[in-house]
Structure formats: C-alpha cells, structure tokens
Amino acid sequence: MVNQEIKQKIIEIIEKYKREKEKLVMVLLDVQKLTEFNYIDREWVNIIAEELDIPYTKVYDVLTFYSMFSTKPRGKYIIEICKSAPCHVNKSKEVVAIFEEVLGIKMGETTEDKIFTLQYTSCIGACDISPAVKIGEKVYGNLTKEKIIEIIKEYRGV
Amino acid sequence: MQKTLNIITENVGQIRPDSVDEYIKIGGFEALKKAITMHPLEVIEEIKKSKLQGRGGAAYPTGIKWEQAYYVDKNPKYIICNADEGEPGTFKDKVILDYLPLRLIEGMTIAAYILKSPKGFIYIRGEYPESQRIVSSAIKEAEKMGYLGDDILGTGFSFHIEVLSGAGAYVCGENSALVESSEGKSGRPRIKPPFIKNSGYLGMPTLVNNVETFACVPYIVKEGGEKFAGYGTEFSGGTKLVCLSGNVKNRGVYEVPFGTTLRELIYDIGGGLPEGRKLKFVQLGGSSGPCIPESMLDIKICYKDLKVKGLTLGSGAILVVDDSNCIIDFLKCITEFFYHESCGKCTPCREGNKQLLALVNKFINGSATYNDLETIKKVGQIMKEAAFCGLGETAATAHLSLIKYFEEEFVEHINKKCRANICNFGGDKDGKR
Numbered sequence: 138m139v140n141q142e143i144k145q146k147i148i149e150i151i152e153k154y155k156r157e158k159e160k161l162v163m164v165l166l167d168v169q170k171l172t173e174f175n176y177i178d179r180e181w182v183n184i185i186a187e188e189l190d191i192p193y194t195k196v197y198d199v200l201t202f203y204s205m206f207s208t209k210p211r212g213k214y215i216i217e218i219c220k221s222a223p224c225h226v227n228k229s230k231e232v233v234a235i236f237e238e239v240l241g242i243k244m245g246e247t248t249e250d251k252i253f254t255l256q257y258t259s260c261i262g263a264c265d266i267s268p269a270v271k272i273g274e275k276v277y278g279n280l281t282k283e284k285i286i287e288i289i290k291e292y293r294g295v
Numbered sequence: 296m297q298k299t300l301n302i303i304t305e306n307v308g309q310i311r312p313d314s315v316d317e318y319i320k321i322g323g324f325e326a327l328k329k330a331i332t333m334h335p336l337e338v339i340e341e342i343k344k345s346k347l348q349g350r351g352g353a354a355y356p357t358g359i360k361w362e363q364a365y366y367v368d369k370n371p372k373y374i375i376c377n378a379d380e381g382e383p384g385t386f387k388d389k390v391i392l393d394y395l396p397l398r399l400i401e402g403m404t405i406a407a408y409i410l411k412s413p414k415g416f417i418y419i420r421g422e423y424p425e426s427q428r429i430v431s432s433a434i435k436e437a438e439k440m441g442y443l444g445d446d447i448l449g450t451g452f453s454f455h456i457e458v459l460s461g462a463g464a465y466v467c468g469e470n471s472a473l474v475e476s477s478e479g480k481s482g483r484p485r486i487k488p489p490f491i492k493n494s495g496y497l498g499m500p501t502l503v504n505n506v507e508t509f510a511c512v513p514y515i516v517k518e519g520g521e522k523f524a525g526y527g528t529e530f531s532g533g534t535k536l537v538c539l540s541g542n543v544k545n546r547g548v549y550e551v552p553f554g555t556t557l558r559e560l561i562y563d564i565g566g567g568l569p570e571g572r573k574l575k576f577v578q579l580g581g582s583s584g585p586c587i588p589e590s591m592l593d594i595k596i597c598y599k600d601l602k603v604k605g606l607t608l609g610s611g612a613i614l615v616v617d618d619s620n621c622i623i624d625f626l627k628c629i630t631e632f633f634y635h636e637s638c639g640k641c642t643p644c645r646e647g648n649k650q651l652l653a654l655v656n657k658f659i660n661g662s663a664t665y666n667d668l669e670t671i672k673k674v675g676q677i678m679k680e681a682a683f684c685g686l687g688e689t690a691a692t693a694h695l696s697l698i699k700y701f702e703e704e705f706v707e708h709i710n711k712k713c714r715a716n717i718c719n720f721g722g723d724k725d726g727k728r
Contacts, residue, residue, distance in 0.1 A: 159497075161479035162462050166421065195480075202481035202638075203462035205421045221383035222582055223540035225628040226616050259465060259632070261422050262386035264540035264612075265547045274424045 139180045146171055147181055151188050158189055161199055165206060174210035174251070204259070212247045214292055216240075217258035217271040224260075229268040235285050236270075252293065298564050302526060302534045303510050304550045307394045313432040315440040318397040324442050326513035327401050327408075331450050333516075335365055335409040342512065344520030346532025351377055351468070351505030352580065352609040353685075354598050357512075364410055364492055364502045373496040374407050374415035375503045377473055378430075381420055381465040382581030383632065384612035387536035387548045388506035392419065392426040395510065396433035400456060402509030404443060405516060406502060407454040415454065416496075418477055420461040431458045465636040469684050470503045471495075472638070483638045484684040507536055507611075527553035530599035535611055537596070539565045542572060542617035551596065558592040561615055572617040576700070580609020582629050583689035585696035586616075621715035622697055622704045623658045630655050633690040644687025647678040651691060658708040661720030668705050672698060 150167045154160035164185060169177050177200060186193040200206050218224075218233055237243055240253055247254040263269035266278025277288055301307070310317035318324070330338050343358030364372065376399065380388040391399055403415050419427045434456050438444035445453045459477055466472045467482035474495045476482035495501025511533060515523045524532035531553035537560065540546050544566035551560065557577060561567065568574055576586045585606050587594075594600060601608055616625060634648040654671050657663040675691030682688045698705060704714065711720040 157479075159477070159479040162476065163460060163479075166460055166462060199479070199481050202483075203421075203464050204635075205463035220628070221632065222578065222625065222628050223384045223614055225625065226541045226614070226620050258422065259381065259463065259636070260383040260385070262380060262389045264384050264386050264538060267540065267546070271422070 139184065143171060143181065144184055147184050148188060151185070156189065158191055161185075161189065161191065161196065162203070164189070165196075165200060165203075169206060173213045175212070175215055175254070176207040176210045179208065210247075210251075212254035213252050214272050215254045215256060217256055217261070218244075219259075219261050219263070219267065219269050219271070220257040221260035221264075223264040224267040224269060227267040232268045232270065232280050232285070235280075235282050239286060239289055253289075298551065298555065298559060299549050300526060300534050300552055301550055302514055302523070303398070303507065303536065304390065304395070304548075307390060312394055312396055312429050313436045315397065315436045315442065318395075322517070323397055323513075324401055326516035327404055327442065328448065330405045330408055330516050331448060331452075336362075338405065338409055338516060339365060341515055341520040345511070345515040345523040346520075346527065346530070347508065347511050347515065347523065348531065348598060349505055350507035350511070350535070350611070352382065352607075354608070357504065357508055360492070360504070361406065361409065361502070364500065367493055367500040369493070369500050370411070371414065372410045372412045372500045372502065374403055374410065374412050375473065375477060375496065375501055376403055376415065376417040376506055376509055377468065377470065377503055378417050378419040378423075378426075378506045379461050379468040379473060380423075380506070380610070381461075381468045382583065382610045382612055384540050384578070384581050384614045385538050385610040386540075387538050387611055389423060389426055390536065390548050391506050391510045392423065392430055396430045397437060398510045398513055399430075399506055400433060400437050400443060402512035403456060404447065404454055405512050406504070406509065408447075408450075408452060410502060411452070412502075413453060413455065415456045416459050416477055417456060418459045418461060418467075418473055420467075421463050422461075424460075427458050427460055434458065464638075465632075466638045466684070466686050469686065472684070473503060474501060481638075483640050484686075486683075505610075528595065528597045528600070531597045535596060535608070537611045537613055539613050539615070541615040542568055542574075542619075543615040544569060553595075553597045555596050556593050557596065557613065560596070560613065561592065565615070568615065568617055572619060575616050575618045575620060575622075576697070578614040578616065578693065579612070580607050581612040581614075582632050583685070583692055584609045584612070585692050586700065587696065588700045619715060621713050621717040622701050623655060623708050623713070624715070624717045626694060626697060627652075627655050627659060629693045633686070637686065637690070641681075641683035641687060643678045643681040644683065644690065647674050647682070647687065648690055650674050651694060655694075658705065659718050661708070661711045661718075663705075663709050665706075665709060668698065668702075668709070 186196045269278040306321045347357040348354040467476045471485035472482040578586045630652045634652045637644045639645045675695045
C-alpha cells in the first residue's frame with residue numbers, strides 16, 4: 138500500500154517542477170529526501186511515472202543510472218568516503234578501515250540503528266583536504282582516527 | 296617574479312558571493328554593459344583575439360565555438376554551463392561557483408546576448424549541493440537588480456538561468472551526455488553528428504561551455520582580448536586555474552599564467568613534497584590523464600607544448616604522487632573508477648574496463664605474466680581508438696603512460712615484488728582486497 142501522505146508529497150514535488158518531464162532527475166533527488174531512509178521505493182517510481190506520463194521503465198532506467206540514487210533504504214546519515222585518486226594517495230584506505238572499525242559495519246552496509254550507511258563516492262572536490270568524506274551535505278577533510286571518532290559522536294548526539 | 300595571478304579569481308573570498316552590489320564595486324557587470332553596446336561579432340572577435348580555449352578539458356577555441364553558434368540559423372538557442380566538474384582531482388570550478396558565481400552569470404549573459412538566447416542552465420554536479428544553493432541565490436539577486444531575467448538593463452533582451460543538479464555520473468561531463476541529463480534522462484552520450492551546436496537541448500542549437508571559460512569572458516570583454524592573451528604563451532592565451540593535489544604540501548587551486556612549468560608549480564607554488572618523500576610521478580588532467588616521471592617536470596603548462604609531447608592538461612588537475620605509493624595499486628584505483636563510471640553503451644569501454652580491472656588485479660595478487668602486460672597495452676590501445684566517447688577513449692591513458700615510463704615496476708610485480716610494500720602477493724585476506 139502506498140502511503141497517501143507520501144503520494145501527496147511526491148505530487149507536490151512534481152508540481153514544483155511544473156510537471157516538466159525534463160525535471161525527472163530533479164524530482165527524483167527531491168523524492169529521495171522525503172524520508173529519513175534516503176531511498177526511492179518502487180511504489181513511488183510508479184507514482185512518478187504516472188504523474189509525469191513517462192514509462193515506468195524509463196524512470197527506473199534513470200533511477201538506476203545515477204549513483205546518488207538508491208532503491209534500498211539506507212541510514213539517516215550517509216557517510217560517503219571519497220574513492221578518487223587524490224584521496225587514495227593520501228591513504229583513504231586507512232580512513233575506510235577506521236570508519237568500519239568505529240561503526241562495526243563494512244562498506245556498503247547500514248548500522249543496526251539505521252543511523253549510518255557507509256559507502257564510497259566519486260571525487261567530492263575536496264582534494265585540498267584529502268582524505269575526505271561527505272556526510273549528508275557536509276564535507277570533512279584531513280581525517281585522523283581521533284577526528285573520525287569525534288565526528289561520529291557528534292552525529293550520534295543529534 | 297610573481298608566480299600566481301588573479302585575472303579570473305580576483306576578489307575570491309572578499310565579497311559576498313551572491314551580492315550584486317559588492318560585485319559591482321569590484322567592476323562587476325561592466326563587461327555586460329559594454330557588450331550590449333557592441334555588435335555580437337565584435338565581442339566574438341575579442342574572444343578570438345584572447346586565444347581563450349575551452350577550460351573543461353577539450354581546449355576547443357572559444358571564439359570559434361561562439362562564432363559557429365552565432366551563425367546557426369535556428370531558434371531558440373540554449374546556453375548550458377558545464378559545472379559537472381567530475382574529473383577526479385579537479386576542484387577549480389567549485390571556487391568560481393562558491394565565491395564568484397556572478398562572474399559566471401555575467402559571462403553566460405554576454406553569450407546569451409550575442410546568441411539572442413532566452414534560456415540557460417547551469418548544470419552543477421550533485422556532489423556540490425552547497426554550490427547549487429549559492430549559485431541559485433546569485434541568480435535571484437542578479438534578476439532582482441536587472442542584470443538577468445526580463446528586459447536586462449533596459450535593452451528589451453531577456454535571459455533566464457536555471458540551476459540543474461547532476462546525480463552522480465562522471466560521463467555527464469561529456470557535452471552530449473550533459474545535454475541528455477539536462478533533459479532529465481540517463482546521461483548516455485549521443486551519436487554525433489548532429490552536433491550539440493546544431494541540435495542540443497530539446498533538439499535546438501546549444502552552446503555548452505565550462506564554468507571557467509564563461510568566467511574568463513567578462514575580463515576579455517572589459518580589458519580586450521589582446522591583454523588577456525598577453526598573460527599566456529604564444530599558443531595558449533590567459534591564465535589557467537590548476538588544482539594541485541596529492542602528496543604535496545600546499546594543496547589547492549592556483550591561477551597561473553600559461554607557460555608556468557610543472558616544476559615551478561609543484562615546488563615553488565606547491566611547496567614541494569612532505570618531508571622525506573620523493574616524487575614518483577605526476578598525473579595530469581585527472582584520472583583520464585597521463586602519468587609522467589620526475590624527469591619531465593620542466594614542461595610548460597601550454598596546450599601546444601603538452602600536445603607535442605603527447606600529453607594533455609585536461610581540466611587542470613595536477614596530482615602529485617610520492618614513492619610511498621605503488622604504481623599498480625594506484626592503477627587499480629583508477630581502473631575501478633572507470634569500471635564503475637562506464638555507461639555501458641559501447642563495447643570497447645564496457646568490456647575493456649572490465650578486462651583492464653581483471654588484468655590489474657592479477658598484478659596485485661601475483662598471478663600476472665608478461666603476456667598480461669602486453670594484453671593491457673593491446674586492450675588500452677583498442678579502447679583509445681574504438682570507444683564511443685571521451686570516457687572510453689581516455690580510460691586507459693594512465694595504464695599506457697605508466698607502462699611507458701614505469702614498465703620496471705610491472706615486471707617486478709610479475710616477479711611478486713612490490714617496492715612500496717603495498718601489494719600482498721600471498722593472496723591472503725589483505726592481498727585480495
């Protein structure tokens with residue numbers, strides 16, 4: 138069953154973009170932020186397809202083409218570790234190991250309390266402070282183990 | 296002699312990015328005011344004189360591009376600013392987006408005035424949400440003050456700009472993929488011709504330029520093309536924003552005149568490498584660029600000088616890699632990137648990257664042979680020649696250049712030796728990664 142409240146919110150987003158088909162990517166980005174779980178449910182794809190009059194398969198194609206979208210529920214905060222070469226040569230692998238140790242999960246997984254998801258990202262343009270990670274919209278750089286523990290504490294406290 | 300300049304980056308951090316008043320105080324919109332008194336072809340002539348070449352990586356002469364767009368006889372024409380800055384190690388457009396968005400808006404508006412374009416888009420990558428907000432706010436402010444929107448400066452000419460967001464796809468930096476993505480579709484590159492200049496956004500003529508390219512235009516219009524060209528070399532006009540990253544002390548974005556050598560950039564501006572480390576190689580132009588040894592650092596940053604040596608500057612990313620890194624381990628990082636980012640449309644890229652990754656992994660786990668080394672060269676060459684777009688054509692650039700200059704280390708790995716002690720050939724948990 139589709140939650141009517143969510144359906145209403147999806148339609149509002151579509152209206153905000155004047156029902157333009159060209160705004161599909163923008164619509165999907167906004168829809169993904171509707172819940173704390175940072176994902177787009179298959180049911181919602183149906184609503185978007187119908188409302189924008191775009192075939193379901195086309196919407197699904199776009200949804201799975203771009204790496205920022207997820208069809209599976211994720212944590213409230215997505216910790217994205219930069220996997221690009223400038224961070225790599227500044228030992229981002231060690232950053233990965235520290236996050237995995239501190240959170241007790243592996244890359245790609247979500248903590249049991251559904252607070253954090255660990256995943257890789259492509260370059261976030263923070264090469265001057267590499268190794269860098271992005272949490273939500275915030276970027277953290279020049280990471281050390283102490284700094285990472287502090288960051289996690291800060292988010293847990295929220 | 297002064298090593299860095301601030302032609303485009305003048306006043307970075309000194310004004311509120313979305314304040315039109317503050318931008319005007321530093322000479323903002325004077326170029327637009329001048330441009331609307333000029334004939335479009337006069338403006339284009341100045342840009343030609345400036346020797347400005349596209350700053351996104353392809354280095355196409357901007358004046359010629361705009362002239363071609365001017366003569367296309369189909370309307371409406373659209374203008375798209377490529378702010379998809381996805382090339383790893385590139386973070387120079389972000390400086391303009393975050394600190395001087397009005398300079399970009401002014402450059403785009405001048406282009407719109409020349410082409411009588413009613414509508415433009417700034418396509419900003421999804422990884423830069425903060426930049427999207429700053430640019431959107433600057434657009435609103437410029438509209439409020441009459442420098443953008445309806446009836447600009449009382450000329451009767453109207454031009455609107457909208458911010459579009461990417462959603463994480465490197466291939467969207469390619470201009471036809473960018474246009475596809477701007478239309479809300481998956482960003483797979485289009486077959487050309489028809490070219491974007493004739494049939495781009497919604498099938499209409501479209502001018503696509505990089506952020507830095509548009510940001511150069513106000514200076515050129517205001518001060519004249521010759522003055523801008525004077526900062527560079529005979530073949531490459533003006534200055535370039537370069538992004539220094541990796542194992543170097545002063546990482547960051549610097550504006551340097553063309554003609555600066557890589558050695559000056561890394562050691563004089565960048566402060567050299569951290570104590571006790573030795574430079575192993577430098578990768579030019581991001582992950583799609585070539586890797587060159589220390590002995591080649593006296594080469595000048597100039598499109599022509601680099602081209603003669605078979606190199607490219609690309610977007611201006613300069614990644615310094617020290618001797619604590621392993622060539623093969625580095626290559627694995629690059630290969631995984633392209634394997635992930637290949638859109639899958641053409642076979643050379645989709646299958647080539649898959650094979651390259653499998654081959655690089657053999658070097659890492661100690662099962663590679665001399666034959667594998669030859670296969671990397673062969674697959675890389677096929678991709679370079681047969682891939683559909685720039686992504687596949689350049690995905691093996693790092694492989695081919697590293698083999699050219701550091702074949703020794705590949706051979707060492709065949710013999711199960713990693714001089715940086717990073718590859719673990721035992722095939723235990725760590726070695727597999």
